[in-house]
Each structure stands twice: as C-alpha cells, then as structure tokens.
Amino acid sequence: MSLVTMRDVYKKFGEVFALRGVNFDVEENEVVGLIGDNGAGKSTLIKILSGVHRPTGGELRIRGERVNLRRYSVREAHRYGIEPVFQEQALADKQSLWRNLFLGREITGPLGFLKSKEMIRETDSLMSGLLKFTGGGMAPQTHAMTLSGGERQGLAIGRAMYFEAELIILDEPTRALSVKEIGKVLRFVKELKENGKSCVYISHTISHVYAISDRFVILDRGEIVGEYRRDDVTEEELNERLSRAFRLEESPE
C-alpha cells in the first residue's frame, strides 16, 4: 500500500492553474526526487500534501485512508506523520532552539503553561544525540539566528525526526549551503531511508537528487511530464531528458 496517494489534484490561484490534474505517489520507505523549473508547481504540490494549501480539486489518501481535504491542515498532516521542512520558513530567528524545536507542539501543563524544563532537556538530548551539535557554545537556549545554514537545516530535519515523521518533505534543503554541509544533509536523507522512513526531496541540483532518490518525478507547468526509476536511467540520461524538456519550452515554435 502506498504511503501517500494524490489523485487528479488541481490548484487554482485566482485565474491561474498552478496544478492541473497531478497524480503523485510516495511508497513506504521511498525517496522521491521532485524536479521542475521555478513555477512548475513543486511547492504548491507539497504544500497541499503538508496541509498548508487547500487544493481546488482532487483526492488525497494516506495509507489508503481517504483524507477530508476540507479539514486537512498542518496539524492534521503532523498527526499522519507528514513533516515538511521549508528552508526559509523553518525557524523563528529570535527564539531559542528549544522554543523552535517545540513551536506549535509545546509541552504544556494544565492551562497551557509551558513545561520549559522538560522541553530544554529534550532539546539538549536531541542536540547531543541525533544532531551532533556539540561544542561552539551551543545550548538549547541559544538563539536560532546564530546557527549556520547547515545547522538550521539540521535542526529543522531533527525536529521532524523528533516528532516521528513517516514522510519528511525537503524543499531545496541544500540551497546556500557549503559543500560540507550539503554532504551532511544528503547523509541525513540516506539515514532516513535506512530507518524505514520516506522522503520527498525537491532540488534544482540533479546530482543531489540522483544520489539519494529511488524515483524521479518531473513537473512542468502544473503537470507531471516524466517519471523514472533510478534503476532505469543513468544520471546522464536523466540530465539529458531534463534539458531536452526545458529547451523545448524555451524555443518559440
């Protein structure tokens, strides 16, 4: 059974169709590389999947269970174990790391008062364990703005792992990162796969997508125009097909 099944998904912003009848699946323990030019509809698709946008039409099933899209929200997606990580929108800079980790899912006592000590302890163990944030004077009370690009991405992904995500959606996770930090992010995705989790990975860098994905889905102007398994194409072939597709669009006739 597929983890996620999206059928005939449409999304209209005003008079413009961002998605026109997209069918998109993610299997259990699968990494899907989502490729497409700017404005192809990648972000819209994953924002629908993660409950940020409501589609104009279509159907979403999670583990075969049909989801009521009128009531579907970020919180609902979290309950299904779907965790998006958007680089620019992942962290609140002026807040501490522990507040960021638990943002929207705070541990609270009666009346909604925060159990800060518990959250700080959890953040501390996540930092020293999974994230390997050691040294540099970094603590749960550190402000998020002092993190490097890779650390920010690490914290956001770590947050998804902490809340036991089954499907992590990464939107351009390697943009503006150093080579070393890119390596860390890619290794993270591989670890996810080894742990039986699934991932949707969006990137413009085909070599990264190729290195970690089981399957590639190419989106163009709101439609899926190509779908390949890694076993069936080499990186060169994938690149060639992409550049052919995009060159065709650019030519006037």
Next chain:
Amino acid sequence: MKVTEDRTVIRQTGSLLGVARPMLAKYRMQLAILALAALVFGLFAIGNPRVFLSWPIYEAFLRTVPVVGLMALGLTFVLVNKEIDLSFPSVMGFSGYAFAAVLGLTGSVVLSIGAAISSGVVVGLANAFMIRKVGIPSIVVTLGMMFLLRGAIYVLAGGLSLSVPLGRDHLLRSVLVGRVWGGIPAHALWFAALAILLMLLLFRHRFGNHCRAVGDNEDAARMLGINVESIKIRVFVLMGVLAAFAGLIETTRMLRWYPSFGEGYLLPAMAAVFVGGTSMFGGEGTIFGTFVGAFIIGSLEAGIVSAGLAGFWTRLFYGLLILLSVTFYTVVRKKRG
C-alpha cells in the same frame, strides 16, 4: 614556572567570568532598564532631595502611572506580534463613556462594567478583522479607528462631560482605585498584578510563545500549524480590553468622565514600551521593561519641574531618553546576532 602560574590565574578568572556572563547576558536588558531607572530617579533626588526622598511624590506616581502603563503592557504584546495600535487612547475614552452612560441609564454597576469591557473587545475584533481579513496594515486601520472612536465619543456625548453616579465609598471604587496597606492606590496593584500575569503569558505560556513566533517569522509559524489569524485577533482584543480597563479605572477614579479621556496618552505609552526595550521588529519584547519604562516616562515631568527646570524641558528629555535607550538596545541586539 612563573608563566604556568599566570596562565592558571588567567584561566580561573576566565571561568569565573564564564559563570557570571550567561546570567548577565540573559538579564542584560532588564539590568539596563533598572540602571536607567536608577539613573533617572538618582538625578531627580540630587535635583530636589526634599521632594524625591519622601513618599508623597512616589504615591503620586503610583496614582498616575498605571493608567498609561496598562495600555503600554497591551502595546508590548501588539509590538511583539509585529503590529502597531494607535487606537487604544480612544478605546480608553470610549470605554469610560460606555461605563458612565450605561451606569447613568440603568444604575447597574455590572452592566456598565460589561459595557466598558466589551467596547474594548469589539474594537479589538474590528481592528483585527480589518487588518487580517481586509488586509490593511495595522498602522492605517488603528489610525482610522483612533479618529473614528474619538469622533464618536464627542458626537455621542455632545462634547460634554458625564458625572458618574457612584458613591465615593462604593465597593467598585475601593476595589479598583481605593487605598490599600495605608496608602498604596489599588490600581497600582492591578497594574503590577497584570504585568506579572502578562509576563508569564508572554514567556511561560503557549499563547506568548505563539505571539513571539508570529511576530518573528509568520510563515514559519504558519508552517508549524500555528493559527496566525487567531493569535492576531486575540492580541488586538487583549489590547482593547486593557485600554478599556484603563478607561474604567480613570472614570471610577475621577467619578467624572471627560470626552478627552485618553488623549495625549498615545506617545507616553509608546515611549514607555520603547524605553523599556521592546523592539519595533517583532518577535521579542519585555513586559518588565515596559513596567519600569512606564514609571520612568510617567515621572519625567514631575521630576524635571521639581528639579527647578521649566516644564517645557520635559519633551527634550523625553526625546533624549528615547533616542539613547533605543540606540543602546539596538547595539546590544546587533552584538548578539
């Protein structure tokens, strides 16, 4: 040998500083505002020891500061959310009118309190609706609301004041503005209690956590499932209710309502918030700073006059104080980042 010893000494001093520094760093904003308050009151005490080393002047401050202070507390929450409110002085005036008018008509204290507070709720809801649903920036919406409400007050009351038919010793008066513990005005205690409550709300409660996140990075907050709309609505309602409460206190205290109630309170309330160390950029703020800032701003005029300077020096000091403190906070924040 000598060299090693020196190194040890250096290392030890270093570690001592290392222990003290996080505490200093954590509370440096609070320490800064306390230092500023000490400086200002110290200067007043030097300028006129007879007045500033005796109780009556402080009692006067406890009587006058809370009304502006209550609204400054609400304004702090608004700024943390990266919004602004200019309408609260008019809400204060309107709430006082609602209280006095309903009391005059019905004679019911409960109804008139209800009218006063719900006027704050309604204005808060209206502000939030215009800002979030219609999509007008808060500075424009609340500017309009400021004039609209003030105009409504003058029209409704025909420009005249209203008397408040309450006895001097009425229970409501004792509770809101009476004297406790041999002379402390009750509304000063209300101000302090609400400041503590709001401090807990901002730093130790889910609501405050969400307020800070929304003001810091609205998109991130939304992506993490925080209902941004609902947070903004609640913040403007909170501001409205605090302003309405201030109006209720002022009207009960004076036992008369004037259509000018609240006029001239906009800038001192803002000054209190900024001198206290809350930033314009959202995502962070300090209730403690606003609390102390309200007393600094509220005591300037009396301090300057009693120090022997003419009253028109007041604004000059206002300006100086705001510029200096905001410069200080900005520099500190840059260093942190």
